[in-house]
Amino acid sequence: xxxxxxxxxxxxxxxxxxxxxxxxxxxxxxxxxxxxxxxxxxxxxxxxxxxxxxxxxxxxxxxxxxxxxxxxxxxxxxxxxxxxxxxxxxxxxxxxxxxxxxxxxxxxxxxxxxxxxxxxxxxxxxxxxxxxxxxxxxxxxxxxxxxxxxxxxxxxxxxxxxxxxxxxxxxxxxxxxxxxxxxxxxxxxxxxxxxxxxxxxxxxxxxxxxxxxxxxxxxxxxxxxxxxxxxxxxxxxxxxxxxxxxxxxxxxxxxxxxxxxxxxxxxxxxxxxxxxxxxxxxxxxxxxxxxxxxxxxxxxxxxxxxxxxxxxxxxxxxxxxxxxxxxxxxxxxxxxxxxxxxxxxxxxxxxxxxxxxxxxxxxxxxxxxxxxxxxxxxxxxxxxxxxxxxxxx
Numbered sequence: 001x002x003x004x005x006x007x008x009x010x011x012x013x014x015x016x017x018x019x020x021x022x023x024x025x026x027x028x029x030x031x032x033x034x035x036x037x038x039x040x041x042x043x044x045x046x047x048x049x050x051x052x053x054x055x056x057x058x059x060x061x062x063x064x065x066x067x068x069x070x071x072x073x074x075x076x077x078x079x080x081x082x083x084x085x086x087x088x089x090x091x092x093x094x095x096x097x098x099x100x101x102x103x104x105x106x107x108x109x110x111x112x113x114x115x116x117x118x119x120x121x122x123x124x125x126x127x128x129x130x131x132x133x134x135x136x137x138x139x140x141x142x143x144x145x146x147x148x149x150x151x152x153x154x155x156x157x158x159x160x161x162x163x164x165x166x167x168x169x170x171x172x173x174x175x176x177x178x179x180x181x182x183x184x185x186x187x188x189x190x191x192x193x194x195x196x197x198x199x200x201x202x203x204x205x206x207x208x209x210x211x212x213x214x215x216x217x218x219x220x221x222x223x224x225x226x227x228x229x230x231x232x233x234x235x236x237x238x239x240x241x242x243x244x245x246x247x248x249x250x251x252x253x254x255x256x257x258x259x260x261x262x263x264x265x266x267x268x269x270x271x272x273x274x275x276x277x278x279x280x281x282x283x284x285x286x287x288x289x290x291x292x293x294x295x296x297x298x299x300x301x302x303x304x305x306x307x308x309x310x311x312x313x314x315x316x317x318x319x320x321x322x323x324x325x326x327x328x329x330x331x332x333x334x335x336x337x338x339x340x341x342x343x344x345x346x347x348x349x350x351x352x353x354x355x356x357x358x359x360x361x362x363x364x365x366x367x368x369x370x371x372x373x374x375x376x377x378x379x380x381x382x383x384x385x386x387x388x389x390x391x392x393x
Contacts, residue, residue, distance in 0.1 A: 041099070042099070232304075333355075
């Protein structure tokens, strides 16, 4: 909106004598300027709305009055009492993120598809959080309902991108060449500089796994004060770089990565995500005044998945989001091994003291803040490796 308004004013000022005085409006043509504007706007919005939304959630009694699984498993004595803390705080992130994105981006299909996914998954998360509050238990929405909704959204995104016409790309392989690819049928692998043709079926499957897997992985990580929010900020910073480079033809050609027209506008989205995440962390750090809930975690995870797909880098997300992957894998291994050993021996056995992984370390005696800070360090290391894939090919 800011971009279109500034260009409209410049068009009006052309030849009217005001062009020189309003020349500063040309700054809004630059993605870097609008990204900074998006980040600051979402941060300020989150700060301004934060106390009001928290107070509103408390008035509606949208708080967690029940003991969660970790507290029920004997971790209550190691923690600050969290009963009564409002959940659904992801509303703060989603509202500030979407408003800032609408204000500062130059709208295109990629931005609209990303915002649509955020809205759908935030709505699913809100429904799940509301069900938990009504039941006052950790049950919420049946897993089947959540998965059907997530897979339906991901399938729509995958088929939509597959049906798009092939996009001309530039690569430098000794001499400049033009090649055509599709956002679904062509994939890039980390540390390998040539695109791999995978076909529609495999490509759509990768899209499904990227969006659904990322959404649920962030959701599983949201179990300690500030953990999911901080890791989201780190991964968001990685994709801030990747989207900018993918949308800049000279940078993409120099780094030998796919140039995706219009992907630069996703940089503004990622910047707004960073601003809203920082603003939310202000209220979510230990001891948390509000929880993100599924409203925020499902939406943010899904956003990472679709952004990664839109710039041909779904596998980089696996590296950058290594902490999210570890959390999700720990749950899969725990449940799978428990069921397998129960069938074999009649008694279920566990690999970890408790899953997801952050609870395992709590059970080993780590304080909540220690777990969060150490996971942040690991997430930073994953981010460095993900950024290194830009040059190590």
